[in-house]
Amino acid sequence: MTSTSTSPSHAEARLNPTRITLARELRGISKTELARVLGMTTRALQDYESLGAPKSRQGDLADALGVEPSFFALPERERMSPDQGFFRALRRATAGQRHAAIAAADVGVELYEWLAERFVLPKLALPDLDDQEPEAASAALRSVWGRGQEPMPNLIQLAEAHGVRVLSIPPNARTVDAFSTSRDGQAYVFLSTEKSAERSRFDLAHELGHLVMHTRVPPGHIQSDAELRRQIEQEADAFASALLMPRSALLADASREPAVPEILRLKSRYRVSAMAMTRRLHDVGRLSDWSYRQNCVQLAQLGYRSSEPGGMRRDLSRVFAIVFPTLRAQGIGSGSLRDSLGLTAELLHDLTFGQVTISVNGLDQTTVHARPSLRVIQGGA
Structure with a gap:
């Protein structure tokens, strides 16, 4: 029949x-x-x-x-769900933007796994600080990473050096400011490049706080429990502030009741936003309630509420600055990426902070002066 x-x-x-x-x-x-x-x-x-x-x-x-x-x-693989990560500004994003952010995570993981087959990448070195308060946790991470009280350097490269895989969020999902997740024993952070360099840097510190302090948050509870979500977001903010602006160092650097000119000097030294610096100065007792409010008003009038006039250069990735020129030198060009990952030049560019483009003749990248610290796996083409 x-x-x-x-x-x-x-x-x-x-x-x-x-x-x-x-x-x-x-x-x-x-x-x-x-x-x-x-x-x-x-x-x-x-x-x-x-x-x-x-x-x-x-x-x-x-x-x-x-x-x-x-x-x-490409073969089917398990997809990430919103409950498997920590998301900033997820609730104000549309459903399409949320799905795009999660899809970017899936594709970003595939990209990094492809790179890990060809390069020996740094091993993950994130302590489990689930039982510590934000101030203590930030100090512990600084200690594990061998940092003193000095201002943090390029935070993307520092995180990468300790095994955290950092990528950028494609434009159609950038309403989600940042998010982090763990996958197969690896830690990933995704950052929007729509925000100022200073605020993006704070977002990365915030996500590092989630990765070290919230390792035991029950899966599925993050998005469904509003009170839990509020608590862990506040803790991650406090961690980021303490990580980037250590209390003892800031107390030594700042005078009592600093005015806007000193705040701007300090924000440049610690490479944070003016508003974040002002809040931290208030938190550590260098600014009274009245001075805090007055400085916030003056900074807003100068344009610092929503941007960073004359801000810092954006932190960029050392991994991407090294691996793609190495691939090009090995003769691994755009065709290999297309066949292996199915990614266009535009997508690759969007996932790598704009550092990488693909030309007709092979792989290109923007210039980033960085000391190579990765090793190629022989025969891993």
């Missing part, structure tokens, strides 16, 4: 449905929007995401979703 079923034949070659969903969410568009672009019904697209799409649509899907065709041939 001849079957009249419209379901796809098991023998028919089809694209991985989970990769179609991942690419769509990474792009930040709905099923309805994608169906319209592809000239099909939403119901038909739902079949694509549950059963797979015909290989004949591979190029159309890649063009619509901003990935390489090989993206859909």
Whole structure:
């Protein structure tokens, strides 16, 4: 008997449905929007995401979703959920932006795993400080990382040197300021580049606080328990403030009741925002309530409430500054990345703080002067 079923034949070659969903969410568009672009019904697209799409649509899907065709041939893997990470500003993001941020995490993990097959990356060195208060935890991390009381250097590179894998968030998900997660024994932090360099640096310190202080937060409780979420966010903020502006060092550097000019000097020394410095000076007792409010008003009038006039240069990655020129020198160009990861030049650029681009002839990168500290795995091409 001849079957009249419209379901796809098991023998028919089809694209991985989970990769179609991942690419769509990474792009930040709905099923309805994608169906319209592809000239099909939403119901038909739902079949694509549950059963797979015909290989004949591979190029159309890649063009619509901003990935390489090989993206859909990669194997299925477990997706990250919101309960598996700590997110800043998640509640003000749209559903599409939240999905895009989580999809970026999945793709960022794949990128780093690909790099780890070719380079010996630093091992993770994050202490478990779940039982400590933020001030003590920040001091403990400084001690483990061999930092004294001096201002922190490039925080991305310092985190990378201790095994934390730091990436940037693609533009369509940057309403989510930052987030962190642990995956297969590795720690990942994703940062928006929409904020000032100083505020992004604070976000990284905040995420490090989550990674060392909140290791025992029950999975699934972060987003569902508003009081728990508020508590751990406050703790991570306090940790970040103490990590970047150690109490004893700041008390030695700051006079009593400092005015705006001194605050701006201190904020440049510690490489933090003017508002963060003002808050910290109040917290450690150098500013009275009245002086704190007055300085905040004056700083806001000068434009420091929402930006950092004349701010610092953005911290950049040492890992990305090293691995991509090395790959290019080995003759591993854009074709290998396209085949292995299915990432376009634009996506790679968006995940690497804009440090990396891919030209027609191979891999390029922006200039970042940094001492190489990674070792190539021989034969890992």
